[in-house]
Amino acid sequence: MAWPTTSASTANLDSGSDNPGLARADIKQNIDNVNAIVAEFGEVVITSPSNGQALVYDSANSRWINSGSGGTTAAYLTWSTGPSVWTVQNDQFSIVNSVSSNNLNLDAGTYDIILSGTIAAFHSNPGPEPNLNTLKLYNTTTSTDIDSIGYTQIMHTDNDKFKIYGVSSAHTFTLGATTNVSITYTTDAEDVDGNLIATLYRT
């Protein structure tokens, strides 16, 4: 059933003296239009919409819902080491509650985060190879890992002073309550320096 293109006239219904009996065709048109709208969407469930959400199809429940899962609500951040710190660049949809050093405070909900950048592990003097051993998205509030962040060693200098890692990683995670989220790493290097850009979506 196609979306309605004919408006139902109210000419026989808009005055107190009108006879509804004469509005039969308009009543039918109205019913046809309502039926067409309902049929076109199937089902729509809008629950507590927030700024920036769009109407998105939820195939699991065969209905349209309000959601940011289409990537419609994003905050743009950076994360850097030495010491580890988040910086909010742009958060027009107020996805981030607050930032305190390496803690990104987020409300309960489901989020996507996309991370990209470089991290270098280095020694000041040649010696054992400097390694970035782990890199994780971490729930500071509950002291649990959220996910391992993907990274690849892209360069290693022959003098064993430093290795450079490329970070490219995308994650979906759900928080059950207001939570501090951080990035943690382990290394056997004398020091680690890096900069990541992060795009955070609230779904």
Add this chain to the structure above:
Amino acid sequence: MAWPTGSISTANVDQGIDRPRVAREQIRQSHVDADAIADEFGTVDTTGVVDGNILGYDGTKWAPSDNLVVEAATYAASIGAGNEFDLSDTWSSGDTVSKNLTFGGKDIDRNNYLSNTNADNPTIVAGVYDIRIQGPWAFEVIRNSGTNVTGITPTISLIDTDSSTTLGSFTSKVPASLTNDLDPTANEYEHLLYTSLSLRHTFSTATAIRLRGSLTIAGSGSSGLFKIGAGLQVRFVKI
């Protein structure tokens, strides 16, 4: 008020001789359904809508928007550069040598735009995509024989392997003198690079694609070993 279910009968209003009074229940249901639709949306205001707008919520109403991002797939495409040279990765002056990047790892692809990932030759479903490839990569070239290397041109390319067509490429900048090495050592050239490649492409059918890092090495009668490392991010936005 929940979204209406079912369809309202017009049996009592679809003929000229029908009497609307008999259709009272259907007329009532039509009002109820119209109210439910209006109630579900709250306010919809499509004023000023233009091609490509998305119906989004602006905090008070549903309205056309031109600044909302649509569904996308984000993949890592990488190749690790180990500590040691792979002795099979050789070059001779004038060669363009290359390495294929592997897709997969930590990715988000809700609509399954790509299949056969965790490989260097995934398949993308038909459609029009804005594709953005960005991130760090690096190379090391070592000269074992011949005269000095006079230039290295490092390029990241996106290739349609079904038709052997290069869809787009980005050449990263390396100083002409090959100075500013990460580890200045005679006859070794190490550079950290960045790539930023954006393109729009129409895949009329499911197509196998490949991301490739290549080095064109200039010199005269020289040869040696090379390695390439990359940790790129590839984002597909279907339009």
